[in-house]
Amino acid sequence: MEPITPTRRTMRVAVTVGVLAALIAPVAIDRDSFPLSTYPMYSRARSSESTIFTAQGIAADGARRTLTPTLIGGSDDPLIVVGELRAAVAADRGDERCAAIAERVAQRPALDDVVTIEIVSERHDTVDRTLGNDSLLERSTRAECAVER
Amino acid sequence: MNRIIDAEAPATRLAALRVAVGVFTLVYLLGRSPVFLALADRPPADFDGVGVLRWFDAPIGSSLLTAIVTATIIGGACSIVGWRYRVTSVVFAVGMLLLTTFRGSWGQLLHFENLMVLQLLVLAASPAADAWSLDARRTQHDEATQPAESVRYGWPIAVVGLVTIVTYVIAGIAKLRYGGIDWLGGDTIQNHIAYSAARLDLIGGTPPLLAEFVVRRGWALGAFAAGAVVIELAAPVVLIGHRSRNAWVAAAWLMHIGILLTMSVGFPSPLFGVAFAPFFALERVVPWAAAQWRAIIRQRAAS
Numbered sequence A: 001m002e003p004i005t006p007t008r009r010t011m012r013v014a015v016t017v018g019v020l021a022a023l024i025a026p027v028a029i030d031r032d033s034f035p036l037s038t039y040p041m042y043s044r045a046r047s048s049e050s051t052i053f054t055a056q057g058i059a060a061d062g063a064r065r066t067l068t069p070t071l072i073g074g075s076d077d078p079l080i081v082v083g084e085l086r087a088a089v090a091a092d093r094g095d096e097r098c099a100a101i102a103e104r105v106a107q108r109p110a111l112d113d114v115v116t117i118e119i120v121s122e123r124h125d126t127v128d129r130t131l132g133n134d135s136l137l138e139r140s141t142r143a144e145c146a147v148e149r
Numbered sequence B: 001m002n003r004i005i006d007a008e009a010p011a012t013r014l015a016a017l018r019v020a021v022g023v024f025t026l027v028y029l030l031g032r033s034p035v036f037l038a039l040a041d042r043p044p045a046d047f048d049g050v051g052v053l054r055w056f057d058a059p060i061g062s063s064l065l066t067a068i069v070t071a072t073i074i075g076g077a078c079s080i081v082g083w084r085y086r087v088t089s090v091v092f093a094v095g096m097l098l099l100t101t102f103r104g105s106w107g108q109l110l111h112f113e114n115l116m117v118l119q120l121l122v123l124a125a126s127p128a129a130d131a132w133s134l135d136a137r138r139t140q141h142d143e144a145t146q147p148a149e150s151v152r153y154g155w156p157i158a159v160v161g162l163v164t165i166v167t168y169v170i171a172g173i174a175k176l177r178y179g180g181i182d183w184l185g186g187d188t189i190q191n192h193i194a195y196s197a198a199r200l201d202l203i204g205g206t207p208p209l210l211a212e213f214v215v216r217r218g219w220a221l222g223a224f225a226a227g228a229v230v231i232e233l234a235a236p237v238v239l240i241g242h243r244s245r246n247a248w249v250a251a252a253w254l255m256h257i258g259i260l261l262t263m264s265v266g267f268p269s270p271l272f273g274v275a276f277a278p279f280f281a282l283e284r285v286v287p288w289a290a291a292q293w294r295a296i297i298r299q300r301a302a303s
Helices: A006-029 A069-073 A078-090 A094-106 A126-130 B011-041 B062-080 B085-103 B114-124 B134-138 B151-179 B181-185 B187-202 B211-216 B218-233 B235-239 B242-263 B274-279 B282-302
Strands: A049-059 A064-066 A114-125 A136-146
Touching: A006 B151, A049 A069, A049 A078, A049 A094, A049 B187, A069 A078, A069 A094, A078 A094, A078 A114, A078 B187, A094 A114, A094 A136, A114 A126, A114 B187, A126 B187, A126 B211, B011 B062, B011 B085, B011 B114, B011 B151, B011 B274, B011 B282, B062 B085, B085 B114, B114 B151, B114 B274, B151 B181, B151 B218, B151 B235, B151 B274, B181 B187, B181 B218, B187 B211, B187 B218, B187 B242, B211 B218, B211 B242, B218 B235, B218 B242, B235 B242, B242 B274
Parallel strands: none
Antiparallel strands: A049 A064, A049 A114, A114 A136
């Protein structure tokens, strides 16, 4: 074991305490940030009823077609896509996002029957949805646009 | 606290941690670089800077973003091989900090990259290239001239481990603080699992593999909820000894597997074991693996 130099040990104590303080600071001031965080993931109470934003394709006969994260948000990460969609609607850019989705859908032969895109917020009983039961409580259309081909 | 401040380890253990964390992070960055670069296409009005970017009114421009991604990749590769480590490790760590902070600056904080970035920042401030590196070869540092174990190498490893431990404890505290004792009842976690599944289903994604299975058995979720909180709050037990360390790491890893299968939410650093790497003598992995390989070769030669 190498000899411990008091000054260096004091420095290590100070730095370690500093690191600890930095990690705990968000908890003390109750403020989440990055990379120092309160790590509140899934900690808050959640009702079984939730409103979820999504975009759907509407066929000429009125049938609704589920799209994909890549079509809706240009990304394969569903969390990012949902967040961006919600932010776009909140910032009153739903029409702009709708048009972007419609442009992507127009390039998909498998979705040739889709004539309209709707950005909607749907309120579901998510437990029923997960169990495969009827779950839709309310639907609200936030933006609508035609698919140009 | 003395176990952390006076921790001793060989230079090769810190070097092995440098390589493990560096390789994982670089591969992660390479895989996610299209996502980082695509941030330049986000509407500037949506930018809401957090962390080190909270003083910025406008997002990082496309050219600068590309430069940061490129510099971070180069810095990462150089720090892994331990070339000009004092500079390249800082480039790597600061680059990852900027990129991940930028990703979380659009109104939605993500929590699966924190540990990775914090580990890099600690390693960048440590002598992690004193062994197993081009720098060591250039300055003719070798294992013969280094002390067998030193607090110079053990303490940084212990601090990286402290970051992991405190992160989990904070996550456990958050559940009780924000969710209250009711969080342990299982209803909250059931609703979170159901919400994740429903959201994925409605956005056209693939619902989590075990979401329906566990939601259908909600009566068991109280035990899972309590288990998760116990695992998180018990993180400091890794400092007690090898058995408690192994048990806790296994439990934490399984918890993350459970989160992945029920919510399709992956925390890459723990899932790939990198979050737990500072708790183990990583420098023994290479000789052990080499010995196993030689044994296999001998066995094949004999048969």
